[in-house]
Amino acid sequence: MNKFLTGKDLENTIYNTIWETKSRLLIVSPFIKLDDYFKKLFDKHENNPKIHLILVFGKNEKAVQKSMSKADFDYFKKFLNVSIIHVPNLHAKYYGNEKQGIITSINLYDYSFKNNIEFGVYSQQSILDKFKASADNDAWNECMKIAKNNEVVFIKRPVYENKKLIINLSKNYVKSDILFDSTDKFYGFSKNKQSENKRLNDFAEELELGSKPDIRPEREIELKTEYGFCIRSGKKIKFNPKQPMSKESWKIWNEYGNEDFPEKYCHKTGKASNGKTSMRKPIM
Incomplete structure (x- = not known):
């Protein structure tokens, strides 16, 4: 049934x-700003690990806070089963939910x-409509395709303890783990803009207590120092042994x-040199 509204x-x-979501809630919106009423609707699901909240937002790639404020972003991070994805060209x-x-x-x-x-x-x-072609099925699938093909900002998943019983198989919710969080990168609090990019399919929908992550760890690359220190003032400057002073x-x-005049600091470490450095020898 389709209806214009x-x-x-x-x-x-x-x-x-x-409000009526039981298992999955998908929201695709370039701009997100919550008032108290919206928070009351979402708060109903705050302690329910069975509901997977998927948020896809976008626009303002260089100023993400214009699409969703840091306060609203942090609000969504409290949910027990949540995925937040950023799509730069989203409009x-x-x-949608399961119904x-x-x-x-x-x-x-x-x-x-x-x-x-x-x-x-x-x-x-x-339930039967899920197996038929429909505008809503197409919309849901397209939105999930967009979500899966773009960069994840935050992932939290429920952790269950499996208990095999004679009659049935049940699982008890234990906690939720944050599997990925690049908030600082997106909201400008980190100078490292080259952190790893993750996709939704990199993460399981739920975890078993005691299980180990099945994602291959990445080797951390040691970044070369790009800055040094003025050998006279100790001020942080660009690393350049040929010009180890601020202007x-x-x-x-x-x-x-005088290239041999004793200076106060090491150009590389910024530590006090006690006169052992100079323009000719800026590094201890």
């Missing part, structure tokens, strides 16, 4: 999609829900130009 009907259908919007989905123009943005004129097409499905210190030194 706008206004309050569209808003309430999206609210219900979030599509979709909200229904909405292809729409509206972002998960409080202002949009309160002020904008937005449209959407709603699809409701039964200010060099102007003073250049008045006499």
Whole structure:
């Protein structure tokens, strides 16, 4: 069943999609901004490891906080089973759970829900519909394809203790583990922009207590030091033994130009040299 929606009907259908989720919630929205009402909807699932929350957001590759604030990002990190993916060229919007989905123009943005004129097409499905071609199946599959082909920012997964019983097989939830977190890279808190890129398929949907990760570890590459220290002031500067002083210190030194004049610091380590370094010998 497909239905065109706008206004309050569209808003309430999206609210219900979030609220009534039982096992999986997929949200694709370039811009995400939560008010207290949205948080009340999501908070219902905060302690439920059975619900996999998949967030796909995008735009503003050089200023990710314009697409989703750090505060909202941190809010989603508290959920027990969550995947957050960044798509730089995302413009599509979709909200779906295991029973229904909405292809729409509206972002998960409080202002949009309160002020904008937005449209959407709603699809409701039964178990049998999952095996049939439909707009919602196509939308879900396309959104998951986008999620799987783009860079993961944060992954947290539930850990279960398996107990084999005579009658049935059950599993007890124990905790949730953060498997990947590149928040600092995306929000500009890390100078290392070349950290490893991960995809959704790199991570299992759930973990067994005591199991070891099946992802091959990467060898850490030791980065060469690209900075040094002024041998006169100790100020951090570009590493260059041929010019081991800051501009200010060099102007003073250049008045006499004595290459053997004792200086105070080691150009490479920044440690006090007690006069053992000079322009001719800047490194201890």
